[in-house]
Amino acid sequence: MSGDDAPDEPRRIKSVQTASRIVSVVQRLSNPTLGDICAELDASKGTIHTYLATLEEEGFLMRDGQSYRLGLRFVTLSESVRNExxxxxxxxxxxxxxxxxxxxxxxxxxxxxxxxxxxxxxxxxxxxxxxxxxxxxxxxxxxxxxxxxxxxxxxxxxxxxxxxxxxxxxxxxxxxxxxxxxxxxxxxxxxxxxxxxxxxxxxxxxxxxxxxxxxxxxxxxxxxxxxxxxxxxxxxxxxxxxxxxxxxxxxxxxxxxxxxxxxxxxx
Known part of the structure; x- marks a missing residue:
């Protein structure tokens, strides 16, 4: 590597970053719809819907009709973090x-x-x-x-x-x-x-x-x-x-x- 080359940037997993942003949007907006989340993240409904379905299945989100809120899995995770x-x-x-x-x-x-x-x-x-x-x-x-x-x-x-x-x-x-x-x-x-x-x-x-x-x-x-x-x-x-x-x-x-x-x- 030449002296002009910059060191490699740490690698990131984009899908994890996207999931994290979705969770943050749901927390900040309080019960947003799919359309609300897409508008915040400037992403297609199909892509965001897939993420939402996965996060719901894993317990990180809960769906109430057409809106979403944080799932109860965060309760046990937060208790573990605090207790440690x-x-x-x-x-x-x-x-x-x-x-x-x-x-x-x-x-x-x-x-x-x-x-x-x-x-x-x-x-x-x-x-x-x-x-x-x-x-x-x-x-x-x-x-x-x-x-x-x-x-x-x-x-x-x-x-x-x-x-x-x-x-x-x-x-x-x-x-x-x-x-x-x-x-x-x-x-x-x-x-x-x-x-x-x-x-x-x-x-x-x-x-x-x-x-x-x-x-x-x-x-x-x-x-x-x-x-x-x-x-x-x-x-x-x-x-x-x-x-x-x-x-x-x-x-x-x-x-x-x-x-x-x-x-x-x-x-």
Missing amino acids: TQLYRAGKEEVDALAARTHEYAHLTLVQRGREVTIYESRGDDAVATDYHLRMRETPQHLHYSASGKALLSQFDDEQVRSILDSEGLAEQTANTITDRDELFATLEQIRERGYAVNDEEEIRGMRSVGAPIRGVDGGVCGAVSVTAPTSRLTGDRFKTEVPKLVVETANLIELNLETAVYDRRR
Whole structure:
């Protein structure tokens, strides 16, 4: 091979990519028809129908009349994925305890492809906005407008943050959302110094949250924990000191659980 030749690109299986895109379209559109899916993918009805029939037969899709939705096979697969995640095993009980102590929603999250994914949530006695939290759990979220997302971003170096922003942008959710890169980088530096992040109505009006990063046994960030509550309850000292202290303590406990699990496996 000459010096001018570029290295071979990794090979991809087009049929798998197509099936993945179909599943994503079904999830995003919610109960689309064959025509809806074809329009999204710019493909012939015959081709897409074959894929749909196969995905239905394998349990990945379900057909209800003329529309499609995700199949129940994803339920068992997602449970297997979560149960095999070390962060979930180390953090579940601690997140339950955090929700019980704050009486609000507590979340355990990680980063996947530049977005925030919730792998577990626990509902405190006074928690509200259940529908909102369900939607958030179903779709990976941007990192720059949530407390846990900013906590995660704060643990990346500037080059990694820029790469994520180049890919995902700085979408504006509310008037409080940070949409300027310089402001975001300054905020991330503050988060590194104090050990936690806040979301002051940056994702949805009327809601605040506090999040802290969780470091793995290698010292790198592996997730984040957060508490979300209405502004009427997450205010004053509770917003500035009480809940941040509880969230940081919970992150530290999860880190200890991760470390202990590794130690136990090595014995």
